[in-house]
Every structure is written in structure tokens, then in C-alpha cells.
Amino acid sequence: MIDSIAEDAIRRKAFPGCAVLVAKNGTIIFEKAYGHYTYDSLQAVEVSSVYDVASLTKTLATTLAIMKLSEQGKISLDAPISLYLPALKNTGKSKLTVRELLLHQSGLAPGIPFEKEIYDRSGLLSHDYRTRSVWHYTKQVADGLFVSDNFVESIWNRIHASALRQKNYSYSDLGFLYLGRIVQKVSGKTLDKFVDENFYIPLQLGHTGFQPLNFISRNKIVPSEYDLKFRKQILRGTVQDPTAAWMGGVSGNAGLFSNAHEVFILMQMLLNGGQMKGHQFLSPETIRSFTQRYTSSRRGLGFDMTDPENAKRDEPYPTPPASLKTFGHTGYTGTCAWADPETGLVFVFLSNRLYPNSNGVFRRLNIRSKLHEAAYELAKSF
Secondary structure, three states: OHHHHHHHHHHOOOOOEEEEEEEEOOEEEEEEEEEEOOOOOOOEOOOOOEEEOOOHHHHHHHHHHHHHHHHOOOOOOOOEHHHOOHHHOOOOOOOOEHHHHHHOOOOOOOOOOOHHHOEOOOOOEOOOEEOOOEOOEOEEEEOOEEEOHHHHHHHHHHHHHOOOOOOOOOOOHHHHHHHHHHHHHHHOOOHHHHHHHHHHOOOOOOOOEOOHHHOOOHHHEOOOEEEOOOOOEEEOOOOOOHHHHHOOOOOOOOOOEEOHHHHHHHHHHHHOOOEEOOEEOOOHHHHHHHOOOOOOOOOOOOOEEOOOOHHHOOOOOOOOOOOOOOEEEEEOOOEEEEEEOOOOEEEEEEEOOOOOOOOOHHHHHOHHHHHHHHHHHHHOOO
């Protein structure tokens, strides 16, 4: 079943290739790669191939970091974020809480488009960019493209000044940008360094992290997109998300790269109550508190969860067999990772559905849900 779904999706050009992993009660029962890095490539996807996991960053980096700092008593979920980000004092955002950011109920906008500021009216690169790293142009956004540190600060200033909406559920990248910033301010370490030291290195995850070209061969990284609007090149090892790219590839909303096996290890650690490879990374109580619903939305704290209104949906989310306790996340590049505490099932799917550009087939075929459902069916035999 998994084979036929994945192979049909490739044939219909939903994505050039993908990796699928299914585990039950901590044991991998299925792990397989399909297709190629690109449609015109001879390089076959391997189970160890590294993908831009997009918004899985929110759970597998940013939320993990917030969980750790909360457990250590260094962050209070109900404290105003201005306590940790003094720049927000005396602004409309000063009283927003960490909890509201995690729940996507802060009133922050989904995002702010900055792409139009890259090129001037004549189509030339603006003065905020250089083709090599010089002086204060240190943030690399793509091969041969660096943004000025001043422009990055101007992004933050615009985020600070952005209008707030009603505090209803509204998915927001801006909230996770702030959460990543909070991790840095509270811990004294950038988000990438914090999760490296507290999770990835102890777990021996050699293919998981931000700015992967610093530690992984480009040949192992699957191209994510041919960016025609912003960077005008194939993205391979630099983050697809434009805002995360402006931050130099380390951001609370996106920027993480990994492979299916290492994503599984992180999800299994959570399913194990924080224990993995002889280490206790988080307490079971912390994990339980972050993977439950607190509002009428389906969201936990940082984690997406099964929609409690699935009976009313034409397409149950994330998939029909998922229990109400299932938690995880999806990623814009064509990824997802889900863990079901009731069945012990972990499902990981990584693809580059945007390559070369999004064509809508991936969403129309509802690939993630179908593969996830097939994973539950497979698990019945184990």
C-alpha cells in the first residue's frame, strides 16, 4: 500500500522523491526511499537523504528548546514575552505570553512578506545584499547571496511594529520567530547551538541541524525548490523559507534539516516520555503538558494534534485512524512527523514537493494523510 501510494505520487509529479518511515512501540517496521532528488536526476533518494523539513522546525527545535527551558524554570509559559524580550516593552506586544505564541493564539499576523525589497525597480539587487560575505553582510540566504545585518534588524523592527489581530487561533510564523529569539535571550545561546547541545549531539544525530552545509556534504541534501522570485536559483542546503533565510538560516519558524531516521529518533524520544539512548531529555510531565489541547483549536503547545472535529471533516486530520492524542507537525516543503501515544505509532514522511515549483498535485492527492493511513494499516501486522 505504501509503495503504490508513493510511486503513484511520483508518477503524477507530486514530488520527485520521498522517504517514509513507520515505527511501532519503538521498533522501525518500515523504512524506504522512493524516486530521485529531482525529476531529471539520476541520484536516487536514500533513507539517509537529508531534507529541508520546514515547519517541523517548530516542534523538533523551537518547541523542544522551550520545553527544556520551561522545565529548568528559566521560562514561564504565562509570563509576558517582554520579560524575555525587553525591546517589546511599551509596545502592543508586551503582554503577549509564551503560551499564546505556542498555541498560535497571540493575534500576531501569519507573516510579513519582504521579498519585494530584494530587487529595485530595475531588477537589480538592492543595497541590502551582496554576492559575497563582506563587512556587515554576514547572513547567507543562498549560494552567492548575503544580506546585511542592518536589514535583519529592520525585519525585526517591522515585526515589532506589525499590527495585532484578535486572539483567535491563527497560524503564525511570527510567533515562532519570537520564540526562537526568546531561547537565545534566556539561554545565551542561539537556537541552533541550544538544540545541538541539549538534544541533537547527545542523541548522536549527525544529519540534523541548521545551516547543514556546515556539517553535511551537499550531495546528501535533497534540493527543495527552484526559487524564481527571491534567490533565483535552486535551493540545496539553504532554507526554503524566505524569512528563515533572512535570519541566516537559523530561525524559530524554519531552517532545520534532517533525515527520516533522525526525525523518528526525536519523535520516539517524546513518545518514550523524554527518554532515549540512556538520557532523560525531558520529563514525562513536560511532554504531557505540551501535547494536550488547551483551547477549542486542535493545537497543543507548539505541537499540532488530531482535529477533535474529525467527524465533521471530509478529510480527517491528520488521517482517519489517528487517535485524539496524536501529536506532531507538517512542513511546507512536503514533510510531516506524527506520534500516537495510544498505538505507539510513529510516522515520518519527507519529500521535496516544491521542486522545481509547487504545482498543486501534492495537496490534491492528500499524500501525507494517505501514507499515514497506510502506516496504521501496516502496523496491524506487528
